[in-house]
Amino acid sequence: MKEQLEIIRKGALEAISGAQGAADLESLRVKYLGKKGELTAVLKQMGGLSAELRPVIGQLANEVRASVEKAIEAQSAIVSERALAARLEAETVDVTVPGKKIPLGHKHPMYAVLDEIKEIFIGMGFEIFDGPEVEQAEYNFTKLNAPEDHPSRDWTDTFYLTKDSTVLLRSQTSPVQIRAMETHGVPIRMISPGRVYRKDEVDATHSPMFHQIEGLVVDKGITMADLKGTLNTIIREIYGSNTQTRFRPHHFPFTEPSCEMDIQCHKCGGAGCPTCKGEGWIELLGAGMVHPKVLRNCGVDPEEYSGFAFGFGLERLALGQYKISDMRLIFENDVRFLEQF
Ligand code: PHE
Numbered sequence: 001m002k003e004q005l006e007i008i009r010k011g012a013l014e015a016i017s018g019a020q021g022a023a024d025l026e027s028l029r030v031k032y033l034g035k036k037g038e039l040t041a042v043l044k045q046m047g048g049l050s051a052e053l054r055p056v057i058g059q060l061a062n063e064v065r066a067s068v069e070k071a072i073e074a075q076s077a078i079v080s081e082r083a084l085a086a087r088l089e090a091e092t093v094d095v096t097v098p099g100k101k102i103p104l105g106h107k108h109p110m111y112a113v114l115d116e117i118k119e120i121f122i123g124m125g126f127e128i129f130d131g132p133e134v135e136q137a138e139y140n141f142t143k144l145n146a147p148e149d150h151p152s153r154d155w156t157d158t159f160y161l162t163k164d165s166t167v168l169l170r171s172q173t174s175p176v177q178i179r180a181m182e183t184h185g186v187p188i189r190m191i192s193p194g195r196v197y198r199k200d201e202v203d204a205t206h207s208p209m210f211h212q213i214e215g216l217v218v219d220k221g222i223t224m225a226d227l228k229g230t231l232n233t234i235i236r237e238i239y240g241s242n243t244q245t246r247f248r249p250h251h252f253p254f255t256e257p258s259c260e261m262d263i264q265c266h267k268c269g270g271a272g273c274p275t276c277k278g279e280g281w282i283e284l285l286g287a288g289m290v291h292p293k294v295l296r297n298c299g300v301d302p303e304e305y306s307g308f309a310f311g312f313g314l315e316r317l318a319l320g321q322y323k324i325s326d327m328r329l330i331f332e333n334d335v336r337f338l339e340q341f
Contacts, residue, residue, distance in 0.1 A: 001042060001049070001057050008038050009064045016071040021083075025076050032068050039065060109341040110211070110318040110330055114193055117213065117317075120237045121191045124230070126215070129184075129192040131176035137166050139175035143297045144254040159197050159208075169197035173214035174254060177290070177309055180216060181298035186305050187219035193314065204326045211314035218290060218300065218307030224257070227287060227308035231261055235284065238317070239263060244270070246281065255288020255309055266320070282320070285312035 012032045019025045032038050043061055046054060107115070118128060137160075141153055152158065152171060159169040176192035184190070192214040200206040217226065228247060236243050244264035252258040261284050265276035272278040287310035292302035315327050322341065324330070329337050 001045065001053075002060060004042055005039075005057070005060050005064050008032065008042065009067060012038075012064075012068045013071050016068070016075050019075055019079065021079055022076065025072055025079065029072055033065060039068070106341070108333075108338065109322055109324075110314060112341070113318040113321050114211075114213075114314055117234075117238065117314075118191070118193070120234055121215070124233070125189055127184075127188075127190045129176055129180045129190045131170070131173065131179050131192055131194060133170055133195055133197070134161065135168060135170035135175050137168055139178050140168060140170050140172070143178045143294070144174050145291050145293045145297070146253045150253060157199055159199065171198050172196050173212040173311060174309070176214050177216045177254070177294070178298055181218065181295075181300060186300050186307075188307075189217050189219075191215045202328065204328065205316075207315070207327055207331060209331075210327075212311050213314055215310045216290070216307060217309075218295070218305050220305060222289075222306045222308060224289060224308070227289065227310070230308075231285070231287060231310060235261070235263060238321075239266060245284075247287075250286060250288075252286055252288055254291050254294045256291045258286070258288035261285050261287060261310075284316075285310050287311070 012028070015028050015031075016025065019028060030037060034040070039061065046057060046061075049057060122128070137153070141150065146153060153165075155165070158171050161167045161169065173192050173194050173196060176190075176194070180188060180190050180192070193211060194214075195209055196212050197209050200208050202208070217230065232245055235245055243266070246262050246264075247259045248262065250258045250260045262281040263284050264270045265273060265280055265282055267273050267275040268280065270280040272280045276282050287308060290307040290309050295302045295305060295307070315330055318324070318330065319327060
């Protein structure tokens, strides 16, 4: 029996040291130590031994059991360590491999230009104001000193929302001048960018919806020199420090005197080219000294305060900045176009 036990020990230890996984080890444990296992089978024969031999064999059997158990335990530790190492190896992330690019959108080119302009004005102490796109005729025209028969009030030019022509889609951002003076009071320095609506047919330079930026400065002692100085400074920030400008007399109901501001064509330098339609100059904005009637309509005393206002089209500015030839591209939102900026 002694030899039998030694054979079992030898066989078991060999098999255990060659086991590759936890399942192998478990079946070896059953094979040698289980109820129907080899060691148990030997022990069952112990009844036939002499009284002297029984304790000796008993002790040896216990030793064999202990050494098999220990071997299983040791091998099990080795096997699970190996499994862990293999798993870590398989799951290793190489942080030096370039990542997958997630497609990310970006600012629309016109809003990029708008943000740039806002920054310039904010740097000069202007506040940003917002006004409603659905506006009252009272604000869009009347308080801005537009007479009842002014052509811009005509239904062929303006989108009215009510039959009595009292509510409309604003045709300019100028009503925000009124709203700003009413709510904020004077002195004031503000700009107000936003959408405006006119009954224009769509072509390369027209759209029934476009964007304007309105500006208003009211304080004591504001003169036309402030208007020219401020607008020249801003235009040179946008178009470059040696940009030439000129002011031409014009008419707006809400400013007196009124003017339009042109810049010398940045393409031909004033010689005349298709961009400036041979003129050498490009019309940029409308402006003027706030009409005393408009100030009075907002409860501001024109004897005490004066101011200037200006308004310009944002699309035209963006078209010039990015050398885009057709305004429709700005609104169509074709990704192939927008991706270029
Ligand atoms: N609202 C005028 C327009 O749409 C522009 C303007 C604004 C002119 C402010 C003078 C002062 O043409």
